[in-house]
Amino acid sequence: MDFLTLRPIWVVIGSILGTLLIVSACSLYFHGVVTPDYLITGLIASLIVASLATALLTQANRRTLSLLREIRKSENKYRQLFDSTGDAVMLLDESGFFDCNKATLEMFGCATQEEFCSKHPADLSPPQQANGMASLVSANQHIASAMETGSDRFEWVYRRVDDGKDFPVEILLSAMELDGRSVFQATVRDITERKQSEQQIHQLAFFDALTRLPNRRLLMDRLQQALAVSVRNGQLGAIMFLDLDHFKTLNDTKGHEIGDLLLIEVAARLLSCVRDGDTVARLGGDEFVLVLETLGSKGHEAATQAERVAEKIQAALGQPYQLKERSHHTTWSIGIVMFKGHKDSVEDLLKYADIAMYQAKTAGRDAIRFYDPETQSAIETRADMETELRLALENHQFQLYYQIQVDSSHRPLGAEVLLRWIHPERGLISPLQFIPLLEESGMIVPVGLWVLQAACAQLRTWQGSALTRDLTLAVNVSAKQFRQSDFVVRVQRALLESGAKPSHLKLELTESMVLENLENMIAKMRELKLLGLSFSLDDFGTGYSSLQYLKQLPLDQIKIDHSFVRDIAVDANDAAIVQAIIAMSDALALNVIAEGVETEEQYEFLDKHGCHAFQGFLFGKPLPLEQFEASLLEDKP
CATH class of the missing domain: 3.30.450.20 (PAS domain)
Structure with a gap:
């Protein structure tokens, strides 16, 4: 402990000693013990001690005040930092x-x-x-x-x-x-x-932005958990795959905003139909998936419960929707697959539910179907065939067959071009097997273009022979192919590149495709008519036949469907329908041709009632080019 630290104590001691010295000196003087000189010396010493004490006290006070200021300054600085x-x-x-x-x-x-x-x-x-x-x-x-x-x-x-x-x-x-x-x-x-940012990131990663339902990523996780729960409790669950029927039509006609409003309402209705522990997810577009857990340990009872929920959903979704003051109705196709444990993977279960949903659509839509393994086998076969179809076009496995069309005197008028697939291992494959696949996969567009180009090239070849120069070729055009924005250009290019006469090319359209968008259809047909080709309405009478649209379409010919021709000799209704079609064609100044003519009775009936163009086995089966041309030579008088 240094002097400065003890300074306040010394100040007090100095003051006391100075006072004692003065008192003592005065007392000694008054008692005659000391002389005046000694008294003066004592007083001076006392004053020196007192002065020294006063100086030390003043210095101590100053130091104390300085320390207090530093402390206050430090406290203020800390408080400022504390508050700022x-x-x-x-x-x-x-x-x-x-x-x-x-x-x-x-x-x-x-x-x-x-x-x-x-x-x-x-x-x-x-x-x-x-x-x-x-x-x-x-x-x-x-x-x-x-x-x-x-x-x-x-x-x-x-x-x-x-x-x-x-x-x-x-x-x-x-x-x-x-x-x-x-x-x-x-x-x-x-x-x-x-x-909030973390929640937004989580929301975007695991939930659908439109409906706020779990997305595919979260659904897969929920499904894994459901399978694990099924293993523990030994109970069955169900996966439902829902798809809105004709949703694309709603979006195209009413707009995507209306479509979005519908999907939001659908999500709310689905949530109201299930339990708190069940999952409702949106995969995208108009596809929803539901996961129902703990439906029971017995297969039949669990399936019955799942079906009841599906029926409840179907009823709820079937109620009218008020979308921007407009009432809208929907139907849904629902596929169901049952699960128990880890026998099948999550991916496989979703695939099976999707397959069941597809079965519901093929059954006429607005239906509920459970997954059937036999259907899965058929679908896998179709998938393999679709892969092979893509290779068929590249490997030139498609071939054109020709079925002759004749007049009342059996003279050749032309032929209908028919597509055949000559598989390197399975041989000739029926069109009933692969044409629908071409349509569904979209391959009908490139394959249809190939058929058109090949038909035009054949017409150009026939123009060099007296036997075939007047023949026409009828080419079937699919709805997807006709809807292509550059279809007219492709037809024109096929004619120009081949050198075929447009008047010898006839395009066959079906009733269903011309009614999809009548105004656009008419405009495109008129463009093609300007090129010089003609049109035939195929399968007439099997769809929504109306004089109103027939009057508007720039048609040249109506083809009577074989389903009416087959029984005209024995069925009065079919006979009456065929006569009505012929009479209507005459009234509209349209040519008429009957397909599927197989007997003399059919031919005679048609010819008698005013149909003078025919196609069917009675006159010739579809044949490859060489055999068709050979048959023309055989029939030459």
């Missing part, structure tokens, strides 16, 4: 809060520091935290951790004082000593925005 930090900072001990900064007051909605510090820490938290643990238990764990390691960082949920709203925070709890006692400093940061 963006995070809430609070000090607490075993009794509760005893200090906080301004950010704390703003965070908790308190007016004053006294108001905040009067609150018990337990009053500023909800009973349970986000992880489900009691707030009091969780707080004690974090305090113990901070005491053991010096600090603890964790997330927490606080509750505001003014409005009682909960909000998430991140806390750094630090243990420290203050004035000889253990205290804690809590630095608290509001992470509401961060949590």
Whole structure:
């Protein structure tokens, strides 16, 4: 301990000694013990001691004042830092809060520091935290951790004082000593925005943006969990695959906004039809998947429950929808597959449900179907065939066959071009097997173009022979092919590149395709008519036959379907229909040709009632080119 530290003590001692010296000197003088000189010397010494004491006291006071100013300055600086930090900072001990900064007051909605510090820490938290643990238990764990390691960082949920709203925070709890006692400093940061961003990212990753339903990613996870639950409890579950019938038509005619409104309403109705533990997900477009768990341990009972839910859904979705003040009705195709345990993978189960849904569509739509393994085998065969079809065009496995068309005197008028697939291993494959696949896969467009080009090239070849120069070729055109924006250009190019006469090319269209978009159909047909070719309406009478659209279409010929021709000799109804078609064609100045003519009775009936063009086995089967041309030579008079 140095002198300066003890200086205040010396000042006091000096003052006392100076006073004692003066008193003692005066007492000795009055008792005649000392002389006046000694008295003066004593007084001077006393004054020196007192002056020294006064000087030391003054210096001590100055030093004390300087230290106090430094302390206040330091305290002000700490308080400024304490209050200016963006995070809430609070000090607490075993009794509760005893200090906080301004950010704390703003965070908790308190007016004053006294108001905040009067609150018990337990009053500023909800009973349970986000992880489900009691707030009091969780707080004690974090305090113990901070005491053991010096600090603890964790997330927490606080509750505001003014409005009682909960909000998430991140806390750094630090243990420290203050004035000889253990205290804690809590630095608290509001992470509401961060949590909202995390929630948005999670929402985008696992939920459909339009309907807020789980997306495919989350669905796959839920399915895995459902399979695991099925293993544990031994109960069956079901997967439903739902697809809206004719949704594309709604989008094309009413707009995507109406389509979106419909999907949002559908999602709400689906959720109302299932239990809380079940899953409703949207795969995309108009496809939804439902996962139903714990339907029972017996297969029949579980399937019955699943079917009841499907019927409930069908009824709910079948109710009218009010979409922007317009009423709209829908039908749904629903496929169901049952599951138990991990016998099948999640991917396979979804595929099976999809297959069942496809069965519902092929059954006429607005139907419910359970997955059938035999159907799966047939679909796999179709899938293999589709792959082979793609190779067939590249490997020149397609071939044109020609079926002759004749007049009443059996003179050749031309032929219908028919597509055949000559498989290198399976031989000739029926068109009934592969034509639908071409349509569904979209391959009908490139294959149809090849047929058109090949037919035009054959017409050009025939133009060089007297026997065939007047023959026409009828080429079937699919709806997908005709709807191509550049179809007219492709036909024109095929004619120009081949050099064929357009008047010898006839395009056959079906009733169903011309009615899809009548105005566009008429416009495109007129463009093609300007090139010089003609049109025949195929399969007439099997669809929605109307004089109204027949009058508008620039047709040249109507083809009577073989289904009416087959029984005209024995069925009065078919005979009456055929006569009506012939009479209508005459009234509209259209040529008429009958297909599927196989007997003399059919031929005679048709010829008698005004049909003078024929096609069928009676006159010739579809033949490859060489055999067809040979048959023409045989029939030459």
